[in-house]
Amino acid sequence: MAFNKVCLVGGNGNLGTILLNGLVAAGDFTVTVAKRASSKSTPGAGSSVEQITIPDDMNLAGLTDALRGQDVVIASFPLVDVNQHLRLVEAAALAGVKRFIPADFGSCDAASPNARRLLKLYRDKDLVRHKCEEIAAANPAFSWTALVCGHFFDFGFHDGLLHFDLENKTADILDDGSVRASASTLRRVAEGTVAALRRPEPTRNRTLYIQSFCRSQPEVLAALERVTGVTWTRRTIDSKAFLEEASRKLAAKYDKHTMEEIVFVLGALEADWTKEEGFAMELLGLEDEDLDQVVAEVVAGLGK
The missing domain is CATH 3.40.50.720 (NAD(P)-binding Rossmann-like Domain)
Structure with a gap:
């Protein structure tokens, strides 16, 4: 067929x-x-x-x-x-x-x-x-x-979903930052x-x-620092408290931004597709993209 x-x-x-x-x-x-x-x-x-x-x-x-x-x-x-x-x-x-x-x-x-x-x-x-x-x-x-496919990596920078602020060079890292998550351009x-x-x-x-890569937030931050040549400010967020607060707000009144804050956390902590039975990169003939190259493209695009 x-x-x-x-x-x-x-x-x-x-x-x-x-x-x-x-x-x-x-x-x-x-x-x-x-x-x-x-x-x-x-x-x-x-x-x-x-x-x-x-x-x-x-x-x-x-x-x-x-x-x-x-x-x-x-x-x-x-x-x-x-x-x-x-x-x-x-x-x-x-x-x-x-x-x-x-x-x-x-x-x-x-x-x-x-x-x-x-x-x-x-x-x-x-x-x-x-x-x-x-x-x-x-x-x-x-x-x-x-x-x-996990977070839309490039678009996630543009709309703020990923909590990496290119203008102010700040990054919000969940907990100890050890969890890796799949993301895709x-x-x-x-x-x-x-x-x-x-x-x-x-x-x-x-x-x-599928994915472009499976990396932790600190790994993405390190790529950003390499590409921008600047040391960023790292802020640590307690994911449990963050989710509880966002869930309370959403239960009281629907708000798209609050909903996306919950998506941000879940997509960073529960999206390691390499562990899934249906991980299909080999089946589809796809290989991981280069993180630094993608970050450079994102930074160049946001600078326009």
Whole structure:
């Protein structure tokens, strides 16, 4: 089995843009972007990318009609409304799609009891993954692949998620800093996605774990100091107290920043994919990226 037609739902976001570029650059696929009817964005404009229109409310009938003829559907839009993602899985199966890739990606694993306990986001991701499993069990023509990549390393510097402040040269280190965690650049997520689609059978109905590297926070800090030529200020954070405080705030009132603070901790302390049965770097033909090189790219990009 080989995949030809790949449809990306959410092609203009931070990850979606990189996924789109990676799929097009691979040269293996006819790439389509699904746009909501009211959207004014033009992802892939001027390239060979095709476009289809899906209903704003993402109703099942409209999605099913729009997705007919596609071999693969990739969800790369935020998991704000889990029902939209659940309908997208169902519509893909009804439309005859062969492979579905849910919006799993980063920073944590939806299989983690701690992530599900603390955040609705990962309970929702788990629901979507179970929906994929349920439909695949009943419909052998349908399959899924979930890609889990840890923190988006390069983007995590831009939005502050990783707690490395390039402007002020400060770094927040959790506890003694001894824990290593897998993280991925956005391009690595695209590379992993393309590699998985090029290997339909060994990636069928599996959760795959990928990374750019697996390093501790002090190792990342040391790379930053080498690249910037400056000694940074290191601040130590008690992860248990930090999580308890953030959880109290989130329980009192939902706030995206507070939610991301919890994600920051979980993605730094519970994301060593090298220990997972589904660690797929060798399977996908991927090798770790060079930490110093990636950090240099990040620093140069933030300096623009």
